[in-house]
Amino acid sequence: MTAGLVAVILAQAPVLQAPEPANAAVPEVNLGSMRARLDPNAVRTTNASGAVVNNCLYTRTDGPWVSSANWSVQAHGTPVSLGPNEVCAGNIGQSRIHLTPGAGVRTALGAPFVVAAMSHRNNPTYSSVTSGSAFLSGTAQLKVPGVNAEFEIDWKLQETQDNLMGPACPTDPTNTGKCPDELTFPAGVEQSFMVGPVPYLFRVVHSQIVSTGPLTGGYDNGGAPGPPDYGVAEGVACPAAPTGRGILSSVTREDRVTKICIYAEIAQDRTLKVTKNTTSPAGGLTFPFTSSSDRADSPWATQSSFSLGAGLSRGPQTAQAGETVTIQEGTPPGDWELEDISCVDGVGAAVADVEYDVVARSVVLREIPIAQSVTELPITCTFTNALAPQGRWTLAKTAAIDGVPGGDEAMPGDTIAYRVTATGIEGTVTGATITDDLANVLTHAAFQSATLQVNGGGASAVPLVGTTLTAGPFALGAGQTAVLEYRVIVDDDAWLSALHNVARAVGSVAPDRCAAGDPPAAECQTSHRTPSRFLVQKLGYGINGEEPFPVAVDGALFDVRADDNGAPGAPIDAQPVATGAVGRFDVAGIWPGTYWLTELKAPTGHALLAEPVRFTVAADGTLTVHGDHPNVEVDGSGFELGVVDTAAYVLPETGGPGTWLFVAGGLATLATALLAAILRRRRT
Known part of the structure; x- marks a missing residue:
């Protein structure tokens, strides 16, 4: 024996x-x-x-x-x-x-x-x-x-x-x-x-x-x-x-x-074999695995790490009936991703009580069942990997002013809300990150807050580092979105200002547009501008020549209208408002264009401007007066209009026409020269 x-x-x-x-x-x-x-x-x-x-x-x-x-x-x-x-x-x-x-x-x-x-x-x-x-x-x-x-x-x-x-x-x-x-x-x-x-x-x-x-x-x-x-x-x-x-x-x-x-x-000793399958040639790439068992002496516990190339297997090695074995595939190389896991016995039937998790890349053979025949004893678990579709995604940026989408005209004090949306088109993009440099915004506005929401999840705060927002990294699948939202408030003194910024992104693959290093596409940038402002200074002579030179006088009332084919049109929103200084008016929130200034009321004892004055606000906010208006002149800064009213003279009670017409004519001529001198003196 x-x-x-x-x-x-x-x-x-x-x-x-x-x-x-x-x-x-x-x-x-x-x-x-x-x-x-x-x-x-x-x-x-x-x-x-x-x-x-x-x-x-x-x-x-x-x-x-x-x-x-x-x-x-x-x-x-x-x-x-x-x-x-x-x-x-x-x-x-x-x-x-x-x-x-x-x-x-x-x-x-x-x-x-x-x-x-x-x-x-x-x-x-x-x-x-x-x-x-x-x-x-x-x-x-x-x-x-x-x-x-x-x-x-x-x-x-x-x-x-x-x-x-x-x-x-x-x-x-x-x-x-x-x-x-x-x-x-x-x-x-x-x-x-x-x-x-x-x-x-x-x-x-x-x-x-x-x-x-x-x-x-x-x-x-x-x-x-x-x-x-x-x-x-x-x-x-x-x-x-x-x-x-x-x-x-x-x-x-x-x-x-x-x-x-x-x-x-x-x-009952069954055998377990783990096989790696790929849907297309994988060259010499190997896929990492780990294994564990509730039996300390099991080969799936004692030899817990291994790697397999395409078409190769580990085993068969013993796995007892009643034993629980877990097989875990590690992170696949390159662009490969796990597509399927299957475990079958020796006659090709699915093994009972197997827990598959393709997302986690694991399979648990829980309390391996007893084979009912010798031919059923072998178990083969096949992990099938496929090349992940090449990821595609894109980026777009929008803005709203005080809750109103679109538009590029903002006023000091307005809130501008920006929204940068990354959208997955196909495949999966990993390491996606959005950046937005606010340097050209924060010179005229104050940052408030920023958040990132990925795939409909909870919003997380995004800090501003210097002048840059960096949101990510995150993964983005086909049809999924990640949204960066942030707000600024335009400074109160940000007149005639431009607020411009560009969003860019990087990831495992570059987005279709707005990729870092590429010329900025229109969909990736936003621009806002604020209007201009200028001053009107009212000047006048004393009644009957009591003041030999024009001085600032109160009591006037002005109106600014849009140009309508060379004639005064409808009043605009930006109307002259008294500043509190004598004869001084502020016209705030006026956009570049052609307008008409009309004196609706003259100070007591003074004559109204004879007719509306046509003027232009340039893109840089400077003013230009059109036509022959000797009583209206732009000062040297380009942002102030001086308007001189002549005094109203008292007519003689009897007799002939007197000398007032001659005097008035002379004074008008003198006023033009004096206005220019006064505005020059104000500038100095």
Whole structure:
């Protein structure tokens, strides 16, 4: 019989019972009342390589099938039946291996359970032979009625020379007394068995020492059986679950009883393969992955990082039924994006209880279900990536003045609300960022606030750094928008001012328009202007020539009208308003164009202007008077009109016309010269 584990399937179908609460993916196994024995036909003496030798180790076995709490016994060493020439010098009695099955329990599929316990009653049987160690091999047989199968667990005992100490002792180089022996179970032994068409595995997973104690009873040096005392140490119960996994050997001390608990599991090993698929050639690109499992010893937990190129796979590697495995694709290279994930079994059917998340690029195989046939065992999860469509987006900018969209004419004190909208056209744009330099706005206006709203989400504040707003970065998909909104208030003294700014954007791809570095498109910029203002200074002579020079006088009233094909038209909004200074009027909010100034009322004792005066406001706000109007002149600044009224003279009560007409004519001529002089003097 080869080393390992063999199963014999009995005729009656096993009983696999659902756990409570029911979960068809991870059933429980009712092991039933297990029985065990040490096979009397399998015990033999061998050397380290397995060859049969004769080195004074002879065996004697009591091998009935026993139930839990009872022991099957195998003794080795010098039996009483040997002749004088076959007795090894120095033997003081036989050692014994005891075996008892675990108690019948219900255990979850894949969960370790106590399948048996073995003890070594270690009499020093090997002290004088100097050939190193002797190896005793045997088989522990188990009947598990819950699955109607019989299993065999191979074991090997290394009997060392008792008198070896320190580094010479192969089992314990630190030993200062008798060299201990070692009981080993071959690693990796397992056996498959079937429940109808459904495959399962029986696997030994761990062994651990739970107690040691003094030798009592046993076979003495004369070969007579001692009292049936299995020792105090053998009465210590095995824990229901092991303290570790994968340890399959234990050192047993000389002159002591050592109890070892053996743990096994009944499981279904499925295989899992992860495959990378791309919808078009990906060249030498690789896609990063991570994996995790709720089983610490799973290869999907211990080998948690890997990369796959197009058409390549990881696995197949073991994934047990009942295990939960998560596969996560990292950020794909370049413009690739995950398009689909699918997990199918060996017959191409979708695996149950799988959680797919293409957006998060992950799949969770939760409590992998039991395959109902051998052909269903393999699972393949395919991650399919496609080249993302080339992202396209655009930018547009608008503004509203005091809530009214459009228009480019603003007044001091107005609020200008700007709106910059980024719109996704196709694909996905990442790292999208909008900038707007307000340098040419903030010289004439005060910044209020700014916010960014992406894809209809909440608005977040955007700080002004220096004179620049920077909104982003953000991602933008087809049909999605990101809106930057901000407000300024035009300064109260911002007359004849221009407010101009340009929005630009950058991203993983440049926008169709308004890209940083490109000439600004009309849709990406806004311009606003404010009107001009000028002054009217009313001057006049004293009545009957009482004042030889024109002086500022109050009492006048003026009207400004639009030009209508060379004639005065309708009054405009910007009308002369008295400033409080004598004879001084402010005309604020007048736009470049041609207008007419009419004196509606003259100061007391003065004559009205003879006719309306036509004048032009230039783009820079300077004034020009048209026609022959000697009593109206623009001052040197270009922003003030001086208007001189002549005095009204009192007519003689009797007699001829007198001299007033001659005097008035002379005064009019003099007024023109004096007005120019006065305006020049005002400028200086």
